[in-house]
Amino acid sequence: MSKSHLTLTPVETAACCSPLLREPISLEHAERLTPLLKALADPVRLRLVSIVAASEGGEACVCDLNDAFDLSQPTISHHLKVLHDAGLLDRSKRGVWVYYAVRREVLADVAALIGGSA
Amino acid sequence: MSKSHLTLTPVETAACCSPLLREPISLEHAERLTPLLKALADPVRLRLVSIVAASEGGEACVCDLNDAFDLSQPTISHHLKVLHDAGLLDRSKRGVWVYYAVRREVLADVAALIGGSA
């Protein structure tokens, strides 16, 4: 279990199931989780995350990602920005190319919150 | 692990981590997962799910849910419909009252798909 800002305290998470299912989450918790779910709640972005995660070395160049979709380059760039802004993707520029990598701990936190060991 | 339409075959899920992270998911998989994430990607609906799940007997009456928010009754009704249509909530009418219950297996499936054992 990671120690991101999303997880609750151990005593809260250990009892029976995910915090979401165990007790009414606060407005603040809901509003911190929502942007991550919003970022994931799009078929293109889901596939982007998936393709990046499954790529050689856990990262992928934007140029390869563009080729994987029937969408314009700005549209892919936009989706990558949404994912990056949400904290789901890391960005690293190397030369002319930009590589994105999935922040698996964040994804794992989201999963643990909504239904982990439900 | 449940056997909902969301899970992949055992051989696909067992290898290393969630299907999303292990290999590029298909468009169909992405489009089947997206509506669930969309349904969850709202602070009010997240709290609705949470309140219902944490309620006595795992279900809650709409009347109680209305009281938990500073929103109009139709708005809550709308959010409950979204969650129900997505397959996240079960609905049962008893007399004048309507009770909703969280389908935990579905939630668990979503969690397993996006980051389970990442």
Add this chain to the structure above:
DNA sequence: GATCAATATTGACATACGTCTATGTCTGGT
């Protein structure tokens, strides 16, 4: 430093979404 290739940004557009008020539909009690 001019040029080219890889990404990002901007602005426009149609559609989707969250919310409300007003109204409809049940159901139980009088």
Add this chain to the structure above:
DNA sequence: ACCAGACATAGACGTATGTCAATATTGATC
């Protein structure tokens, strides 16, 4: 039968979202 209360539906309205074409920016190369 009627009424009252619980919940759903319809319609309207502003805002957010996904997409594109056009343009800007950045970095490598000649």
